[in-house]
Amino acid sequence: MKTQNKKPKKELTVEQKITRRNFISFTAFIVLAGGAFEGWRWLYKSPEETAGITGGTRGPLRRALNKTELFFRRVFSDNHLVKTYPKSMAAKHVRVNSDIGVEANKKFDPATWKLQVNKKGGEVLQVSLQELMALPKTEIVYDFKCVEGWDQISHWAGVKFSDFIKHFNLDDYAKMQYVGMETPDKGYYVGIDMPSAMHPQTLLAYEVNDKLLPLEHGAPLRLIIPVKYGIKNLKRIGTITFSNTRPHDYWAEQGYDYYSGL
Numbered sequence: 001m002k003t004q005n006k007k008p009k010k011e012l013t014v015e016q017k018i019t020r021r022n023f024i025s026f027t028a029f030i031v032l033a034g035g036a037f038e039g040w041r042w043l044y045k046s047p048e049e050t051a052g053i054t055g056g057t058r059g060p061l062r063r064a065l066n067k068t069e070l071f072f073r074r075v076f077s078d079n080h081l082v083k084t085y086p087k088s089m090a091a092k093h094v095r096v097n098s099d100i101g102v103e104a105n106k107k108f109d110p111a112t113w114k115l116q117v118n119k120k121g122g123e124v125l126q127v128s129l130q131e132l133m134a135l136p137k138t139e140i141v142y143d144f145k146c147v148e149g150w151d152q153i154s155h156w157a158g159v160k161f162s163d164f165i166k167h168f169n170l171d172d173y174a175k176m177q178y179v180g181m182e183t184p185d186k187g188y189y190v191g192i193d194m195p196s197a198m199h200p201q202t203l204l205a206y207e208v209n210d211k212l213l214p215l216e217h218g219a220p221l222r223l224i225i226p227v228k229y230g231i232k233n234l235k236r237i238g239t240i241t242f243s244n245t246r247p248h249d250y251w252a253e254q255g256y257d258y259y260s261g262l
Contacts, residue, residue, distance in 0.1 A: 053191070053246045056255030069259035073193065081201060082226040082262070085141045090155035094208055096216045097146050097230045100250070101188025108236070110212075110220035113184070116239045117168070125168060129206060129220045135159045135167055140201055145262060146230040156224045158205035162198050173242040174198060180247025181223060184238030191247035191258065192225065192232060201226045204237065229260045 049055060049062045057065075102108070110129065117125035139157040165174045179197040182189035196202065205224040206213055213219040218235025225232055231251045241247060252258040 051253075053248055054252045054255075054258055056253060065257045065259070069257070069261075072259065072261050073195065080227075082142050085143070085153050087141055087155055089153050090141050090209065091152050092209070094154045094217065095150070095152050097144075097148075097233075098235075099216065101183035101185060101234075102215065102218060102236050108184075108215060108219075110215075113220050113238075115221060115237060117170070118239060118241045119170075119173070127168065132159050132164070132204060132221065133206060135163055138163075138203060140203065140224065140226065142201070142226045144226075144230060144233075147256070147260070155209050156203060156205045157207040157210070158203040158221070158224065160200065161202045161204055162200065164204055165198070170242075176242045177244045178242070178247055180239075180241040180243060181234045181237050182239050183234070183236050186238075188234060188250050189248055190223070190232050190234045191249040191252070192223075192228070193259065196225060196227050196261065199225070199227055227262055229262065231256065232260050 046058045046060050049057060049059045054062060113129065115127040115132070117127065119125055136159070137157055138160050139155065141153060141155045143151050144154050145151045162174075165171060174194060174197075177194055179192045179194060180189065181192070203224040205222050206220055208214075208217055213222060218237075221237045223232070223234045223237060246258065249258055251260070
């Protein structure tokens with residue numbers, strides 16, 4: 001019986017190998033790009049969410065954001081602290097990230113201000129800046145991050161929110177799920193999950209770079225919450241409320257992530 005000799009397989013040249021690799025890569029790119037485009041088109045054509053506490057985005061995207069929030073809240077820990085820096089690294093001129101809620105009243109007088117804390121039964125606790133400054137002072141130098149993509153190491157000081165809660169006997173309110181804060185003119189407002197509000201680095205801040213806050217940075221009192229993006233760091237806090245349902249939130253109503261955590 002005659003056996004047939006197989007012809008040796010012809011070795012590809014370097015040029016042919018490169019051409020084949022490029023063809024495979026280009027084909028994979030086209031397939032992935034096509035899938036991404038179809039996914040984007042599906043999302044774009046999806047119905048918008050029902051406007052309420054949140055709004056302004058597509059329903060599937062909002063559901064994804066809510067699922068992401070639940071994930072991060074499950075793994076969130078008070079032991080997870082943001083990185084801090086020496087004062088020497090803090091910016092001398094702190095960037096102003098927004099003036100919503102403070103721009104309408106350029107002649108605002110911090111001396112006339114009092115923090116309003118809404119309690120049960122319609123009771124309102126009023127707290128002056130002097131009372132807050134009499135409490136233990138905490139400083140933090142950290143990398144403030146904005147959703148617009150910029151960040152800046154800055155130096156802030158004030159009262160820990162958790163110390164504020166204890167001093168004014170608000171412990172029962174801290175058992176609720178959310179804190180709501182808004183400016184005196186109600187032009188800007190945020191909703192914060194309680195674990196983030198009670199985080200050991202969250203401050204009711206009245207100083208920046210060892211000086212009282214200027215008006216553009218939210219004088220006399222603003223929120224500094226390092227575990228959140230800048231949109232949650234409310235300037236010129238006028239009112240604080242507590243609830244077991246999400247308080248309204250300015251940017252969440254515009255389609256942003258309600259949690260906005262880092």
